[in-house]
Amino acid sequence: MVTKGARGAQGNRVVLIGRPNVGKSTLFNRVSGARSAIVNPVAGTTRDILRRPVEWLGREFELVDTGGLFGASSDPLQEEVAKHGLREIETAAVLVVLVDGRDGLMPADEEVVTHARRIGVPLVLAVNKVDNPQLQDRSAEFFQLAISPVVTVAAEHGLGVGDLLDEVAARLPGQRRLARKSQLSASDDVVESSEGSTEIRLAIVGRPNVGKSSLVNRLVREERVLVSDLPGTTRDAIDTVVGWHGRRIRLVDTAGIRKPGKIAQSGQVESVSTLLARRALKRADVAIVLIDATAGVTKQDAAVAGEAERAGCSIIIAVNKWDLVKKEGADYVKTFDADLRDNLKFADFAPVLHISALTGERTQQVFFRSLKVVEARAKHVSTAELNRMVTKATARHQPHSRGRKEVKILYATQVSSRPPTFVFFTNIETRFHFSYQRFLRNQLRRAFGFEGSPIWLKARARRVQPRRGRRS
Incomplete structure (x- = not known):
């Protein structure tokens, strides 16, 4: 899948970050083609910062596996591991935020995302351990993090890893050349992405x-x-x-x-x-x-x-x-x-x-x-711009409410492009009527264009996080 030994990779660092035990080392091993990182179900197994040059579709970058950042860990050296990891992400060209699709959205995930946003580089959200349709449906709750794109993967089995690398490669700076045929083995199942490709x-x-x-x-x-x-x-x-x-x-x-x-x-x-x-x-x-x-x-x-x-x-x-x-x-x-x-x-x-x-x-x-x-x-609309449009649109026309409780759109985010796909988070479970979907699409086109492209819309009820007791 991936050709190693890429030259000039250090200038483009792709750093894997996430709370402990979300599968960073498994993904690192899968992408790099080596078992450099020890994989263990115990949180905090990775202590060292691991780096390996990688090439994907002619894009050269250095993949970096950090120790688990934030969240609980029994490792006495966790504080030192986190300190090294935080220094490492400051050098990233792209950050891959890894979360666990089985655990669902955790407060520590939100903490990781908050810190990642401060770096000011492109973010890709990878929802790991998604290896069945039920987990695929549940992964929608991660849209609340307002990161685009969102890619579901199962690093242990290699599912979705190619899609993830496509999204990463498209966001690397200054890498425009195509992969040479000789650099890809005959068994490589590669589909070139049009975004960032020629x-x-x-x-x-x-x-x-x-x-x-x-x-x-x-x-x-x-x-x-x-x-x-x-x-x-x-x-x-x-x-x-x-x-x-x-x-x-x-x-x-x-x-x-x-x-x-x-x-x-x-x-x-x-x-x-x-x-x-x-x-x-x-x-x-x-x-x-x-x-x-x-x-x-x-x-x-x-x-x-x-x-x-x-x-x-x-x-x-x-x-x-x-x-x-x-x-x-x-x-x-x-x-x-x-x-x-x-x-x-x-x-x-x-x-x-x-x-x-x-x-x-x-x-x-x-x-x-x-x-x-x-x-x-391929256009991506920032969450801030999108929600300004949503505020104006809903002031003119609210979605139809079937029951007693009024349906309200709380916020929206663009979760992917090619085609542009938007998730609208609502206060209750609902399905937008086709006429309201047409209204929203028209508002999106008027504000942002998208000539020639279909626009896909999804409505999701916002998941309310259960209250947690204070730490003693």
Whole structure:
């Protein structure tokens, strides 16, 4: 997973911090590929500061394992261990705050976070020991710490560690080069992150025969993908990498996504092709939803756009074969666009391009707008800015209350990007009505943009911490 022996790593220190026995040493061993740190269920096992150079996706950094900071420990040297650990985090470029998903949120975790914020470097919250769906659901309580991103991991089993390293690498300063193929073993399961990387992943999707392969061929300027008038010519999700203005763009030409009934009639191969198209959406940054200008917007087009939206892709709607209809005049254009927006109301955030894969008209706008929406989808809103917006929004419109007790939004935080995901903490358990979700999304877009990106919202009841007795 990780290549060791990285050069120049000391300038970028990634420090693991957390209260004792949350699994810092286990994570350190998992990432560094060595058992330098002794792992034991007794709190305070790690006394020394452990460092190891690491490389991930071409990003070089020094991983540092500190002893447990704050919280209770039976170790007589705990005070000295904590002192060394506090000195170490002052040198960090990124701090990974580790918490225990089984224990839940503890006062000592809040103490660690308070100190980490004072350092003024990017924070990544890793919820460890999350190895089943029940713990995954319970980990939502850590959103109260208002750190983004939040990544759930099980360091002992290696679950989620790659996602955690992606988030860490994206926040390292001044590291922009791509990993060389020779530096990664054949068994490495690596997916390059678009944030902080030079590669953008575009999935070209649409119903059969709207011109997906023709568009890919136009963009790469070669007959790389088989083109035919026969619907369903493309069976596989085919990757083509091109360079554009210094950026690597990976184009994925997918099979047409059909309705379930149509798939059944076409046989097993078509079913697998549709599955591959859906998988391509899951690994894409942007979905280029292609629509045939001569056929208008169909229910199948809406279904394809819906698949992209559910996958969390940013969306650009590209109306192909525009050269065949533009002679109809300005009124036709207005009517077409109005009909498109009416049929794709759920994707009203998506920019619309009128293109022709045959003539090349405005096809370069596909790349240009993709760069814009990728930038927008990676945006992170500070908790302070977000809650100023929430205060204004709730003053205008409160969420609907189903029972006797009034639902109030207490605060909100952005827990991840790509797509932007926000958690709204409420005084009681509730689910926002779809109309209120639309209201909140509109307020978020008005305040912060997010062009082309879906916005995911979650409502969580704030967990009240039980009162604890005073220490004697």
